[in-house]
Amino acid sequence: MPKETLYLKLERNVELMQEEIRMKDLGRFACRDEKILNRVKVLLVARFDPKKDGGRKVISVMYLIKKLTKEFPDLEVQSIGETEVVAERVCTPKRKNGWVFLKICVVSGICFFGAAFTIMAFHNDISIIRVFDRIYTLVTGQKSDSVTVLEISYSIGLALGIIVFFNHIGGRRITRDPTPIEVEMRVYEDQVNSALTETADREGKTLDAD
Amino acid sequence: MGGQIFLGVLGGSAGILVSAGVFTVLLSVGLVPRFAGKTHTARHIFLYEEMIVLGTLSGDGLSILGTKAQLGDWICGQLLFGPDTVQLWRAVSSVLLGLFGVFAGVFVGCLALAIAEMLDSIPILTRRIGFRHGLGVMVLSVALGKLAGSLIYFGLRFYETGI
Numbered sequence: 001m002p003k004e005t006l007y008l009k010l011e012r013n014v015e016l017m018q019e020e021i022r023m024k025d026l027g028r029f030a031c032r033d034e035k036i037l038n039r040v041k042v043l044l045v046a047r048f049d050p051k052k053d054g055g056r057k058v059i060s061v062m063y064l065i066k067k068l069t070k071e072f073p074d075l076e077v078q079s080i081g082e083t084e085v086v087a088e089r090v091c092t093p094k095r096k097n098g099w100v101f102l103k104i105c106v107v108s109g110i111c112f113f114g115a116a117f118t119i120m121a122f123h124n125d126i127s128i129i130r131v132f133d134r135i136y137t138l139v140t141g142q143k144s145d146s147v148t149v150l151e152i153s154y155s156i157g158l159a160l161g162i163i164v165f166f167n168h169i170g171g172r173r174i175t176r177d178p179t180p181i182e183v184e185m186r187v188y189e190d191q192v193n194s195a196l197t198e199t200a201d202r203e204g205k206t207l208d209a210d
Numbered sequence: 211m212g213g214q215i216f217l218g219v220l221g222g223s224a225g226i227l228v229s230a231g232v233f234t235v236l237l238s239v240g241l242v243p244r245f246a247g248k249t250h251t252a253r254h255i256f257l258y259e260e261m262i263v264l265g266t267l268s269g270d271g272l273s274i275l276g277t278k279a280q281l282g283d284w285i286c287g288q289l290l291f292g293p294d295t296v297q298l299w300r301a302v303s304s305v306l307l308g309l310f311g312v313f314a315g316v317f318v319g320c321l322a323l324a325i326a327e328m329l330d331s332i333p334i335l336t337r338r339i340g341f342r343h344g345l346g347v348m349v350l351s352v353a354l355g356k357l358a359g360s361l362i363y364f365g366l367r368f369y370e371t372g373i
Contacts, residue, residue: 103249108261111242113310114317115265116272122232123273135220140213151274153218157225158270162263164226165233168256169263180233181242181259185252188243 003074006031006040009081010061012193015090021045026059026085036072043071046207048089055089058200062209084197084206229266236262239324241317319356326352 010027023029024041031037045067048055061079068077123129132151136144144150163169167179200206236242242262246252282303289295326332336345363369 100251104251104254104257107245107249107251107254107258109309109313110245110317110320111258111261112265112268113313114321115236115262116269117310117314117317118236118321119232119266119269120273122228123270128274129276132221136217139217146276147278148217149214150217150221153221154225154228155267155270155274157222158229159225159267160222161226161229162233162266165230166259166263168259179256179259180237181255184237184240185243185246185255188240188247189252192247 003076004031004033004036005076005078006036006068006072007078007080008061008064010064010079010083010085012082013086013088013189015088016048017090019048019089021047021057021059021087023064026064026087027081036075040068040072043067048087053205055091056196057087058197058206059085059087060206060208061085063207066209084201086193086196232266233262236321239321239328241320241324244320244324319353322356323352 007030008027009029014025014027016025021044022041023043023045026045029037029040031040045059045064046057048057061081061083065077065079068075129146132148132154133144136142136148136150163174165180167174167177173179197206242255242258243252246255246258282299285291285299286296291298332345332348336348
């Protein structure tokens with residue numbers, strides 16, 4: 001009988017509700033033999049221990065392979081995904097809605113007032129009113145009365161630039177591309193993930209084969 | 211007329227380029243993803259972006275229109291909320307200013323450290339002086355130093371003379 005091959009593709013990061021970590025939580029599996037596949041999927045990998053790991057475990061693919069070959073000596077395992085997976089336990093909070101709403105409000109407030117402050121500080125920095133006054137006098141030969149076509153068109157241009165840059169207005173996308181902050185968010189998540197795996201590795205906390 | 215059209219084109223182009231520049235700086239330090247990541251509200255990034263857009267536009271309005279955008283003067287002048295408008299508006303505006311101060315302060319504080327981090331100053335320093343522990347103390351000292359600097363700046367009225 002030829003050896004069965006199990007293909008496994010680990011995720012980079014998974015969030016679990018329950019205490020046990022089973023194989024099927026960590027990635028995707030494919031195998032010709034349905035029976036083996038089902039047994040593999042429910043295989044217990046580890047348990048979260050709040051005191052020791054703080055609800056986060058970094059698991060190496062080597063550990064999984066060791067575990068699988070111990071359970072199924074005839075199985076050949078092919079890993080085609082990540083080499084480490086970060087499993088995090090998320091407890092479903094009871095006061096969810098109010099708390100999340102509060103956090104959203106605070107972050108929105110920081111973004112709103114922070115952006116307002118930044119642009120005002122920038123305008124103050126470059127003395128924009130004096131620059132506009134000078135340009136107005138230069139072009140028209142008259143004195144500027146603080147709000148001229150220059151100020152208004154500048155504001156319109158600023159709004160246009162932002163909308164094109166961020167690619168959405170009033171909750172609606174202009175094109176299907178992800179917005180710059182969505183892209184930055186993915187980059188940030190990737191960096192956090194690799195920092196987590198590398199720290200766990202350095203501290204020897206990764207679940208790994210010897 | 212020609213002059214006005216010219217000014218309009220000039221102002222519009224200036225606005226578009228300035229927004230690109232300002233937002234590139236804001237984005238490349240990655241503040242918003244960090245806020246969203248810390249609070250686990252990445253699903254609402256859209257909202258945060260809109261807030262940045264709205265905030266920039268209102269800040270732009272306030273600083274560009276200058277004396278023409280003095281909301282408080284106008285409200286008190288019109289007695290918009292009855293005869294007690296002046297007292298009422300004073301209370302409302304101090305709450306608004308308090309909110310503005312706290313949120314803008316948080317934003318600038320994060321921005322300052324995020325820029326420092328972009329230049330890898332903290333990792334480089336820890337490597338050079340070769341310490342493994344005490345990073346928390348260092349970050350705390352940076353925060354306290356910023357606080358002290360800010361208090362001295364406003365307390366001793368450095369803004370009047372420049373340092």
